[in-house]
Amino acid sequence: MPHPVYLDYNATAPLRPEAEAAMLEALRQPGNASSVHRYGRRARRVIEEAREAVAALVRARSSEVVFTAGGTEANNMVLAGTDGRRVYISAGEHDSVRHAAPHAAIIPLTSDGLVDTAWLAEALAREEAPALVSVMLANNETGVIQPIAEVAEIARRHAALVHCDAVQAAGKITIDCDALGVDFLSLSAHKLGGPQGVGAVVIRGEAEPAPLLRGGGQERRRRAGTENAAGIAGFGAAAHAALGEPGGCMRQVSGWRDGLEGRVRALAPEAVFLGASAPRLPNTSCIAVAGLAAETQVMALDLAGVAIGAGSACSSGKIEPSHVLQAMGCSPAVAAAAIRVSLGWASGAADVDRFVTAWEVLYKRVAPASAAAE
Ligand code: PLP
Numbered sequence: 001m002p003h004p005v006y007l008d009y010n011a012t013a014p015l016r017p018e019a020e021a022a023m024l025e026a027l028r029q030p031g032n033a034s035s036v037h038r039y040g041r042r043a044r045r046v047i048e049e050a051r052e053a054v055a056a057l058v059r060a061r062s063s064e065v066v067f068t069a070g071g072t073e074a075n076n077m078v079l080a081g082t083d084g085r086r087v088y089i090s091a092g093e094h095d096s097v098r099h100a101a102p103h104a105a106i107i108p109l110t111s112d113g114l115v116d117t118a119w120l121a122e123a124l125a126r127e128e129a130p131a132l133v134s135v136m137l138a139n140n141e142t143g144v145i146q147p148i149a150e151v152a153e154i155a156r157r158h159a160a161l162v163h164c165d166a167v168q169a170a171g172k173i174t175i176d177c178d179a180l181g182v183d184f185l186s187l188s189a190h191k192l193g194g195p196q197g198v199g200a201v202v203i204r205g206e207a208e209p210a211p212l213l214r215g216g217g218q219e220r221r222r223r224a225g226t227e228n229a230a231g232i233a234g235f236g237a238a239a240h241a242a243l244g245e246p247g248g249c250m251r252q253v254s255g256w257r258d259g260l261e262g263r264v265r266a267l268a269p270e271a272v273f274l275g276a277s278a279p280r281l282p283n284t285s286c287i288a289v290a291g292l293a294a295e296t297q298v299m300a301l302d303l304a305g306v307a308i309g310a311g312s313a314c315s316s317g318k319i320e321p322s323h324v325l326q327a328m329g330c331s332p333a334v335a336a337a338a339i340r341v342s343l344g345w346a347s348g349a350a351d352v353d354r355f356v357t358a359w360e361v362l363y364k365r366v367a368p369a370s371a372a373a374e
Helices: 017-028 038-057 071-081 117-126 148-157 229-242 249-267 294-303 323-327 332-337 349-373
Strands: 065-068 087-090 105-107 132-134 161-165 184-188 199-203 284-288 339-342
Touching: 017 038, 017 229, 038 065, 038 229, 065 071, 071 132, 071 161, 071 184, 071 199, 087 117, 105 117, 117 148, 148 161, 249 284, 249 349, 284 332, 294 332, 294 339, 294 349, 323 332
Parallel strands: 087 105, 087 132, 132 161, 161 184
Antiparallel strands: 065 199, 184 199, 284 339
């Protein structure tokens, strides 16, 4: 079999060589960043350089960046740590937001996958006390980019705080915290070619979420525990490498993604591309052919050496109907058929060719049977 093709960047991106080198270098050195001797000072320097790189990626100040153990912790810190406010989240949020705010009011999505901002404006106008609004910058399943600056503008009119989960957007589109106007922003290293288990929350305004982890005074008392210096070094290196990509290689990635969709459409005119009518990340395609089960496609493509994701949620190995696609009003048949192809920093045109060739074989083998069964 030719070498395997990886097209599941939204699940996790391959580790960049720069991140690997930075991590190995940090792992080889002893030193706790809280120690005052030379080893400690060196670990501190590694962490602070990484903080600068992460801040630069989202045009924030480095003093606003708090390192966490990933995007899930960053989301939990804001959602669980901002007590006493009524919480609004969009219907498309990641489970790490949904489960951290189980009593939140749900902002509906349009069929394009965009948040219904008119609904939000009306709901906030009825609130008696300032709320907290959490809307992701880009969706992990469809890639749909939300109008965060507009959401923040509406929220500001009603003195609400705004949190934005930018885990999927970072490195794929330019992020400017000032332009977005958010109070809190979540990031995760492994979605942009850094290591898993490292992330950050960017805290911009006066409001301080209560720490989730208590103990030492690390991270300006916002997150206790000895810093994961090697992981943070890898995050910083990945953020630095990704800095120019939204205006650079992501344009090429977007062309490959569009080409892929065009070729799938030519093979299967009944295919739908979920979220394609809205602004989207350059790397993501969510494709459904009703009757062609997502699991069948993921497995058949895996056998052909091509790794993709299912559009449905699959955090525990069990594929469940996607709440995102349901919120967009997709029929159960379409939602059950949705696959996600996501490209990234190491992708190439040949990967798209391999996907299309393998998908064509699968489609021609399975589609007549599924059409007959309907
Ligand atoms: N938010 C979004 C939109 C995601 O796609 C993910 C990961 O799938 C997360 C948060 C969680 O990030 P982490 O895997 O670093 O906990």
